[in-house]
Amino acid sequence: MTADGVAVEARAITKRFPGVLANDAVDFEARRGEVHALLGENGAGKSTLSHILSGLYRPDDGEIRLHGQPISFHSPRDAIDAGVCMVHQHFRLVERFTVAENLILGDRRGAGRRFRIDPTAVEAQVRKLGERYRLPVNPRARIWQLSVGERQRVEILNALYQEARVLILDEPTAVLTPDEADTLFETLREIVAEGRTVIFISHKLNEVKAVSDRVTVLRAGRAVATVVTADASPQSLASLMIGRTFELATRRRDTATRGDAVLDVRDLWVEGDRGSTAVKGVELTVGGGEIVAIAGVAGNGQRELAEAIAGVRPRTRGTVRVAGRALRSGDPRAAHRAGLGFVPEDRLGMGVAPNLPLTMNVELKSYRHGTLGPFLRLRRMRERALAAIRAYEIKAPGPDAEADTLSGGNIQKLVLAREFAGELRVLIAASPTRGLDVGAVDTVHGHLCDAAERGVGVLLISEDLDEILALADRILVMYEGRLSQVERRDDMDEIAALMAGAENARP
Amino acid sequence: MRVTVERRLRQPRWLAVAVPAGSLVFAFGVAAIVLVATGHDPVSSYRQLFDAAFVSTGSLDQTLIAATPLAFTGLAAAAAFRMRIFNIGAEGQLYMGAITGAAAGLYLGGRGGPSAFVIAAMVVAGCAGGAAWASISGVFRAFFGTSEILTSLMLNYVAGYVLTYLIFQSESYWRQTKGFNATVFPTGKPLPSSAVWPGLTVHAQGGIVLPLGAGLAVLAAVVLWALYRRTRFGFEVQVLGDSAGAARYAGVRTRRKILAVMAISGAIAGLGGVSQDGDFRHALDGDPNGLQKQAYGYSGIVVAALGRYNPFAVVLIAFLIGGLDNAGNTLQGADFPSGLVGVIQGIILFSALGGELLVRHRVRVVRRASAVAAAPPAAAPEASP
């Protein structure tokens, strides 16, 4: 690694949002030819800093320097023109366009500037870049036809096509299998070998160790340290991240108490949204007090599986039994009555009605109980809401506040408060801690484990392997609609192989 | 200097009233400009307007006549729009209710004073007619996902042609075939006296007649309010209106809701139609320059939007807009070109729409150098700060 000089530098960057100081006088610099990691927990300020560097946000204080010159970006476009390109966690691609059209869209020089567009030149360039950087993609393919990993490739290609000198990647491995992640790391090394700079945002220690040259740790909005990766141990990095001595918090509980199967799924087949089959013949059981986790990269049918078991999505074939009772397909109320709770992965889109008050959201499942004929008991609903707010320490202006004014963590607490009410036998939690800060993650994990202690069977669906390893009694892996059982839960290679679709874990 | 717009965390009650009120004031101001620009005197025009609407003898009667159908179509629109079902078909549903209601009146009515039985039958028939017509759009929306906006609108035109056909182009049951004028100018058969709806005469200001329909409209408002705010059905309507995903999650039967809401909306509009027969016209009016020129259905949408879909506000605003319409009709002439009423209604709606932003958001002018916080990131991607 040759560090020829500083490529991009942030000095005393400060950024505030209502109620939170996201960046507090952060100093940061990344050199040419290096992969520099920004490490920190959810809520530490990594995304904010990167959004400032890439022109989406403007800092309240401080300055940015590019190749030594002070510069200020008024929009993402300014940053791109200056050579700073961000590869987003939620892709900024037009689904209906082809790969080539997406690249032309961002092109302010050369072929893109002409009034008449000619895709052939662009397509040739895409092929060339794809070969060079190991990012093969068909330039004529439409984005909606591509897999998530391929879409990320397009985003990276876009940055390279724009001749970016600084690439910022925001949690890029969240959507990749372990093998795809390795390929990505190789690509990144190719990119910096030419003298470019890569800023790699992550909260995963092992990745940071694998790919970066240096790492800057952010904690609670401050830059606490910048170290050479090779010199730092995972323990020291973790301590810097969390701010106290780090213990691999496993919440493994006493595995002796295991009840009968509270959830029994046989031969489940479910259709996806685009007409393809998302779930293919899945079978699983969850015992009372057991935490069963399903690992896997998003998009392999987990969402459809969770929705089908909870009755939110109809199933084309198969049976679902909760505590012995067979559930009708596509009937969420029946599932709820049988004792099934569901924490959906799309909190705002499904878990709550965003513009309705908390009093109503708390009752989304239970509004049909305790009514006076067809009439609601409004006072009782309000009391229940107040009780839930107290019990789960939900920070809200009041019970009449609209659900989407709450932070992510508090929305999740609301959902849990609702799902835990009543006689719960099975809880399905899909990506329950996505996007939450450390404190909220801890709380949610606590609730899940408490539920298991009480004899509830928990089905945890998550992309976060750390979370799975910490909580689960049994691990399953989902790939392209099918489930595989993991034999040895400590064997990361086996898990990785299954996530990438290997038929048998053992040779 | 920048203008920032941020979501309010709480919506103050007074704003919910101030915005529609402010819109009215603003609209009259803008209309005054239009009047001046076209060579009319706004002050005298407005005074005449107010006079003709509420003050002069018999004005309140006329205003109630104009307001009653608006209350029905306004409630019909509010009932549907609340769940984000944009039923634009109140116009056609009103016609259909008039047709079926008149049929019931003609068939069941006889001599003698107004009969509760006949009137009840007319009410049922009118609601049924409106509900059935609305259900066409409802079925297409529920089962095929077809936009109810366009289908209900197209059906308005068809309903209008049916109405004209029944009186003008055929020897139908509804048409007056006896009498000297019958062949010269087609009219609807007059309703028998037991099918004529009574009014309540209040002895004030020279005697005001409250039509039965007006009372029914108020009753419908109460029922609608209770239904949407106090029942399980209403709970589901609110959830479905807010988020389709949350509704699925909660097990709300979406198709049934869509069908139900469209039917309710159509029934209310249909009730407005039969009220036209029973309260005011005492026959089915198929004249293309009669009932069909009044555009009650479309005005109802203005009323509903201005009342922010609250049933009681809708009735109140129907009264005010009814006054406006009445005055517009009375004063029509050189001083009052027809179309002024639509202009004012449109401006009122525009201002209400613009003001809506103020209710949900706070608009501030921010000096760049200050450290005042600006708009937080949008809620959808969980952007961790």
Added chain:
Amino acid sequence: MNNSLVVALIASGVAYGTPLLFGALGELLAERSGVLNLGVEGMMLVGAVMGFWTVQRVHGGSALALVLAIVVAAVAGTAMAAIHAFLVITLRASQIVSGLALTIFAGAAGLSSYLGNDLNLSGLPASHAFHPVFPNSMQSWPIVGPIVFGQNPLVYASWVCVIAVAFYLARTRPGLNLRAVGEAPGAADAMGIDVVKYRYAHTLAGGAFAGIAGATVTLAITPQWVSGITGGAGWIAIALVIFAFWRPELCLVGAYFFGAMQALAPELQARNISLGPTELWTNSLPYAATVIVLVVVSSRGARRRLGAPAALGVPYVREEA
């Protein structure tokens, strides 16, 4: 042969369909940018009355008066569209309610009537009107004669517009930008495309087209002004965009199909074919047909592959600070 019902129907279909086509093209542009404008009927009516007023008032040659009338009609439509654009783009109001408000404001019970009656325009024939330009000899050629050569210049202009809009969308950079704005405004914004500007521009363009559509009715089809003369054409134009799958070429086909249906009643009457009870059917036909086609088109299968611009109807707010 040229007098047969079929040929006459097609020829009339083209004529009647032209306002539909202009209206649809305009709405297509607006919707491609993500803005739904239900006020097409209102904009058409205002264009109709202002165009008519212009020919009545301008002294000079026919050509001058007519060109000026088209310009005035376009400007009038644009002015109406500007209200809607401001409300929904800048103030982020509900696009549906705003479009309806525009129809009420400008429509048959609103501004267009107000202006028409105030300016005493009703009941008089137009001083100048658009007539077919090709010589009679060409107009009597079999089949193509009446259908192609028997049309007024606005029809030919509409053909040019269809080609231009199609080329614009598919082959040009601004057209690509426009499509991005309507599909994924976040992505377009990230690429430096000014979403607000594109939405304003294309909504206003939609107004201009609608105004011209209205003028087509009062200056070419029935050279006369009556309140509400477009009779719902604006709404059919909106429906047209949907079942043309937001493609200009298909708008042309659809417009003529509906134009033919509108022409059916008068053509039958001209041939003294007794209408009797069928008058109800022929009057209702265009509207009923619209409903049926809409239902077919909105079936799940059709929508999956060829649906609306993804961001249609949703106000765009950049997450920013």
